[in-house]
Amino acid sequence: NAGVMQNPRHLVRRRGQEARLRCSPMKGHSHVYWYRQLPEEGLKFMVYLQKENIIDESGMPKERFSAEFPKEGPSILRIQQVVRGDSAAYFCASSPRGQGHSYEQYFGPGTRLTVT
Amino acid sequence: LAKTTQPISMDSYEGQEVNITCSHNNIATNDYITWYQQFPSQGPRFIIQGYKTKVTNEVASLFIPADRKSSTLSLPRVSLSDTAVYYCLVGDMRTNAGKSTFGDGTTLTVKP
Numbered sequence: 269n270a271g272v273m274q275n276p277r278h279l280v281r282r283r284g285q286e287a288r289l290r291c292s293p294m295k296g297h298s299h300v301y302w303y304r305q306l307p308e309e310g311l312k313f314m315v316y317l318q319k320e321n322i323i324d325e326s327g328m329p330k331e332r333f334s335a336e337f338p339k340e341g342p343s344i345l346r347i348q349q350v351v352r353g354d355s356a357a358y359f360c361a362s363s364p365r366g367q368g369h370s371y372e373q374y375f376g377p378g379t380r381l382t383v384t
Numbered sequence: 385l386a387k388t389t390q391p392i393s394m395d396s397y398e399g400q401e402v403n404i405t406c407s408h409n410n411i412a413t414n415d416y417i418t419w420y421q422q423f424p425s426q427g428p429r430f431i432i433q434g435y436k437t438k439v440t441n442e443v444a445s446l447f448i449p450a451d452r453k454s455s456t457l458s459l460p461r462v463s464l465s466d467t468a469v470y471y472c473l474v475g476d477m478r479t480n481a482g483k484s485t486f487g488d489g490t491t492l493t494v495k496p
Contacts (some may be wrong), residue, residue, distance in 0.1 A: 272427075303486070310486035311428065311470060359427045372418065375427030 270295065271341075272362050272376035278315060282383045284352060287347040289379045293362030297314070299362045300343045301333060315345060350383045357381075385412045388472045393491040397418040402459045404490050406472030409453050417448060417455045422469045422489070431470075432457070459492075 273292040281287050293300050293380040298319050313327040317337035329336065332350075337343040347354055357380050361373035390406040396402045408417070416435055420428035432439055434446040434455070445458040459466060469489040 297407075311490045312486070361427070372430040373428075374480060375429065378425070378427050380425075 272360055272374050273295075274358075274360050274379050276379060278375060278380050278382070280384060281350045282384055283351055286361070287350050287381055287383075289343045289345040289347075289358050291340040291345070291362075291376060293360075294374055295363075297362035297364050297374070299363045300337050301341035301363070302343075302345050303359045303361065303379075305359060306327045307356075313347050314345075349382075350381070352383045354372030355381055355383045388474055388487055390470075390472050390490045391463075392488065393493070395493050395495060396462055397446065397450065397462050397495050402462050402492060402494075403455045404470055404472075404492070405454055406457070406474075407454045408472070408474045411452050411474050415452075415474050416476070417446065418473045418475075419444070419446065419457045420471045420473065421488070422471065428471060428486070429486055433490075443486070460492045462492075464494050464496060466492065468492060 273293055275290050279287055291300060302314040302319045305311045306374055315322065315328050315335045316324040317335060319337055320339050322335065332348045334346045343360065345358060358380045359375050359378045361375045363373045390404065394404060399452065414464060414491060415431055418433040421429040422428040431445050432441055432446045434448055436448050436452060439446045446457040457470060461462050469491050470491040471486045
């Protein structure tokens with residue numbers, strides 16, 4: 269059973285460009301979470317999605333950031349008009365949740381975004 | 385979500401038992417306690433989760449006193465490869481959508 273997949277692993281964008289980060293959850297997992305980690309800091313929750321639904325986006329910046337988890341395909345975190353402050357590692361996690369599960373989250377390797 | 389407090393860093397030597405304590409004075413009735421491990425340039429990895437008393441798996445033990453206001457992650461006989469950041473999370477995994485704030489964690493350094 270493959271783990272959580274994220275791509276690209278490294279992404280370099282110039283200020284003002286768009287960044288698209290992809291996350292494929294573990295097989296059988298229908299819950300996806302996105303986190304951002306700045307250097308030397310802990311992970312900060314951004315958004316929680318189920319298939320075709322945003323459940324909780326309280327950690328998402330109000331502008332330029334959006335996320336989706338379509339019925340088919342990976343979850344996408346999109347950052348428009350990137351700025352240098354967006355440089356960070358972005359982690360995706362998936363969870364099976366539901367009755368009888370321990371609610372642990374399985375993390376991907378992350379995408380390291382560098383804005384020049 | 386309950387706020388957690390952990391030591392910023394700890395040092396240990398190979399073969400020793402390491403105990404990392406996390407304080408969570410405002411823990412709610414439905415909150416679980418979960419610990420993750422993170423190596424540099426990798427995503428966090430689930431270690432252990434518990435609600436009360438003691439939980440043990442093949443990697444670690446988690447001790448939770450009766451008042452649940454703190455918890456202790458115990459790593460038996462650490463090796464150099466256990467050098468990592470350890471995060472304590474507290475939350476109601478059923479109703480808060482699994483949303484977790486990881487805080488700054490405890491950086492464990494294991495020395496030979």
